[in-house]
Amino acid sequence: MEQIVEKKDKSAIKVFLVVIGFVVAIDFIMFFMRRYVKMFPYMSSLMPILLVIISCSYILIKYFSKYLYTLQGEQLIFYRIIGKRKFEMLRVDCSDLISIVPYDEKYKGDKYLYNFTFDKDKKGVYIGKFNGNNKETSFLFSPNESILKKLKGYKK
Numbered sequence: 001m002e003q004i005v006e007k008k009d010k011s012a013i014k015v016f017l018v019v020i021g022f023v024v025a026i027d028f029i030m031f032f033m034r035r036y037v038k039m040f041p042y043m044s045s046l047m048p049i050l051l052v053i054i055s056c057s058y059i060l061i062k063y064f065s066k067y068l069y070t071l072q073g074e075q076l077i078f079y080r081i082i083g084k085r086k087f088e089m090l091r092v093d094c095s096d097l098i099s100i101v102p103y104d105e106k107y108k109g110d111k112y113l114y115n116f117t118f119d120k121d122k123k124g125v126y127i128g129k130f131n132g133n134n135k136e137t138s139f140l141f142s143p144n145e146s147i148l149k150k151l152k153g154y155k156k
Contacts, residue, residue: 003144006066007118022055067116094154098129114139
């Protein structure tokens with residue numbers, strides 16, 4: 001059983017402004033790095049490459065990724081999808097689940113380690129808690145009805 005969750009509002013203007021912001025920031029950093037070229041000659045070559053890699057990674061992860069929730073056997077697996085590649089983020093044994101409840105006002109102060117949602121208003125978002133490595137860990141996700149129904153059967 002699988003569900004893909006993606007960002008609902010992908011604003012092209014916002015992505016464009018972020019790209020322009022990174023270009024200006026990289027240019028600003030390179031402006032200040034010019035005075036250190038004689039002391040660190042390789043730094044002036046490596047710094048732009050490193051900054052471009054960091055900025056492109058940020059843009060890809062922030063604006064072009066999706067989450068995949070998969071229920072395989074007795075495990076709930078969360079992936080981040082970027083393009084055609086899947087990266088496993090979290091694997092939870094369903095037997096370790098403690099609770100899955102709607103994320104509402106009484107849970108706003110609770111800390112969670114993982115956030116597998118894109119919603120800022122947190123509508124339809126659930127907080128799940130499980131025992132992993134002898135400690136309680138929590139995560140946010142927005143499952144569909146079929147995954148939620150199946151997970152409710154595994155809770156302790």
